[in-house]
Amino acid sequence: MLGSSAPFDANDVTPVAAGVLSRGGEGMRTVGMKRVGLDTPEMTEDWVGCLVRIRDNRDEAAFVEVFEHFAPRVKAFLMRGGSDNALAEECVQEVMATVWHKSAMFDASRASVATWIFTIARNKKIDVLRKQRRPEPEDLPWGPEAEPDQADIIGLQQENRQLGEAIASLPEKQRALIEKAYFGDLSHSEIADETGLPLGTIKSRIRLALERLRHAMDNT
Amino acid sequence: MTHSINHHLSEKLIAGYAAGTLPEAVNLIIASHISLCDTCRAEVEAHEAVGGAIMERVESAEVSEACLSGALDLIRNGAWSALDQRVAAPDPVLPAPLRDYVGGTLDDVNWRPVGMGVKQAVLETSSEATARLLYIPAGTAVPDHGHSGMELTLVLKGAFSDELDRFARGDIEIAHEDMQHTPIADVSEDCICLAVTDAPLKFKGLLPRLMQPFLKI
Numbered sequence: 001m002l003g004s005s006a007p008f009d010a011n012d013v014t015p016v017a018a019g020v021l022s023r024g025g026e027g028m029r030t031v032g033m034k035r036v037g038l039d040t041p042e043m044t045e046d047w048v049g050c051l052v053r054i055r056d057n058r059d060e061a062a063f064v065e066v067f068e069h070f071a072p073r074v075k076a077f078l079m080r081g082g083s084d085n086a087l088a089e090e091c092v093q094e095v096m097a098t099v100w101h102k103s104a105m106f107d108a109s110r111a112s113v114a115t116w117i118f119t120i121a122r123n124k125k126i127d128v129l130r131k132q133r134r135p136e137p138e139d140l141p142w143g144p145e146a147e148p149d150q151a152d153i154i155g156l157q158q159e160n161r162q163l164g165e166a167i168a169s170l171p172e173k174q175r176a177l178i179e180k181a182y183f184g185d186l187s188h189s190e191i192a193d194e195t196g197l198p199l200g201t202i203k204s205r206i207r208l209a210l211e212r213l214r215h216a217m218d219n220t
Numbered sequence: 221m222t223h224s225i226n227h228h229l230s231e232k233l234i235a236g237y238a239a240g241t242l243p244e245a246v247n248l249i250i251a252s253h254i255s256l257c258d259t260c261r262a263e264v265e266a267h268e269a270v271g272g273a274i275m276e277r278v279e280s281a282e283v284s285e286a287c288l289s290g291a292l293d294l295i296r297n298g299a300w301s302a303l304d305q306r307v308a309a310p311d312p313v314l315p316a317p318l319r320d321y322v323g324g325t326l327d328d329v330n331w332r333p334v335g336m337g338v339k340q341a342v343l344e345t346s347s348e349a350t351a352r353l354l355y356i357p358a359g360t361a362v363p364d365h366g367h368s369g370m371e372l373t374l375v376l377k378g379a380f381s382d383e384l385d386r387f388a389r390g391d392i393e394i395a396h397e398d399m400q401h402t403p404i405a406d407v408s409e410d411c412i413c414l415a416v417t418d419a420p421l422k423f424k425g426l427l428p429r430l431m432q433p434f435l436k437i
Contacts, residue, residue: 033281063295067288072280079281089287097294110265115272122240122271132346134240135248138255138316164273179278182239182271199266207262214258 033076045069047113048157055103066113067096074121080183081125091128095121109148109209112160125184140213148209156209159202166198227391229253229260233372238267243348248317249372249392249416255315256390313377313412318343321351326412329353336360349418356380356405356413363402369418371395373403378411380404 053059078088236242237250254261311325321343331339339355379388382401405411
C-alpha cells in the first residue's frame with residue numbers, strides 16, 4: 001500500500017501555488033475554461049503524500065489541496081463530455097468524495113493520483129452522461145505482504161511524469177488526436193490502432209506490481 | 221495463473237476501454253478478460269495513465285466555492301455504504317464483472333436452449349452491442365457464421381477451435397467483418413464463452429437465419 005515514510009512525507013508538501021477557487025478571470029479564453037500549461041509547476045506537487053494523509057489521518061487539509069488541483073480538471077473533463085455546469089459540479093463533488101472514501105484502494109506502485117482520479121471521473125461520466133453501467137475487472141485485494149517498496153512507488157511516479165512530458169512534446173496534431181480520444185470526442189472506431197506513445201516501461205512496472213499482488217494473494 | 225493466455229486484446233480495444241468510449245457490452249468482455257489476464261490489465265492501466273496525464277495537463281474549468289463545501293459535506297456526512305461492494309460469491313468460471321451481470325454464480329445463469337444442445341443467456345447491457353453467455357456441449361459446432369460487425373469471444377471454461385486457432389480459458393478471439401468461421405468445442409469438455417457482437421451475426425444456411433430473430437443475436 002502507500003508508504004508514509006520519506007520521500008512522500010507529508011511535511012514535504014508545499015502549499016498549493018495558486019488557489020484555483022479564487023482564481024480570477026484573467027487570461028481565460030472562454031468563460032470559466034482555461035488551457036492548463038503543459039508543464040505547470042503544480043506537476044511537482046506531492047499528491048501521493050496527500051492521499052496517504054487522507055487515508056491514514058482523514059486529513060481534510062490534504063483533501064482540500066487535492067480538490068483545488070484536480071476538481072477544475074475533472075470538471076473540464078466532464079464538460080467536454082457534454083455535461084452542463086451544474087451537473088458537472090455535482091459530479092465533481094461525488095468524484096472527489098470517492099477519492100476520500102476509497103483512498104485505501106489507491107496503489108501508488110500502479111498509478112499516479114492523476115491517473116486514479118481520471119478513472120473515477122471516467123466512470124462517473126459513463127454512469128451519469130452515458131447512463132450505462134461500467135463493468136470493472138476483478139479487484140486484486142491487498143494481501144499482508146502486498147506493501148510496495150518506496151522504490152517501486154517512486155519509479156512509477158517518475159514514469160508518469162515522463163509520460164506527461166512525452167505527451168507534451170508530441171507534434172501538435174498527434175497530441176490533439178490523443179486528447180480527443182480521451183475526452184471522448186472520438187468514437188472508438190476512430191481511435192488509431194497504435195497510439196505511438198512510449199508506454200513500454202510503464203507497462204512493465206505495472207506488470208511487476210500486479211505480480212507482487214498475485215504473489216501475495218497466493219500466499220494467503 | 222494468467223501465463224497460459226495466448227490470445228489478447230488489441231491496442232485499440234485497450235485504449236477505448238481506458239478512455240471509456242466503448243459500448244457497455246464491449247466493456248464487459250474487456251473487464252472479464254483483464255480479470256484473467258494481467259498482461260492486458262497492465263496495458264489498460266498504462267493507457268489510463270495517458271488519460272490521467274491528459275486530464276491533468278490539458279484543461280481546467282473554474283469550480284465554485286459551493287462545490288468545495290458540498291464535497292466537504294459529502295466526506296463528513298455523506299452516507300457511504302458498501303455501495304459498490306461485490307456481493308456474489310466467488311466462482312471458478314465467472315470472473316467478478318460477469319457475476320455482477322448474472323447477479324450470482326454460474327448456477328444462477330438463465331440458460332435458454334438454442335438447438336443442438338447449445339444454450340445461451342443474453343446479459344442486459346445498453347443496446348449498442350449485445351453480450352451473451354454461450355454453453356457449447358463438448359464436440360459441438362456453433363453454426364458457420366460471418367459478421368456484419370465485430371464479434372469478441374472470451375473462453376471461460378473448456379476450449380474451442382476454429383479455422384484460425386484454438387482458444388482456451390482467458391483467451392479472447394477478435395473476429396472482424398470479413399471473417400467466416402465455425403467454432404467447435406473440444407471433445408473433452410463442455411465449453412462456456414462470453415460472446416459480444418456490435419452488429420447481428422450472419423449465418424450461412426436457411427434454418428439458422430430464420431432462427432436469428434428469436435436468438436436475439
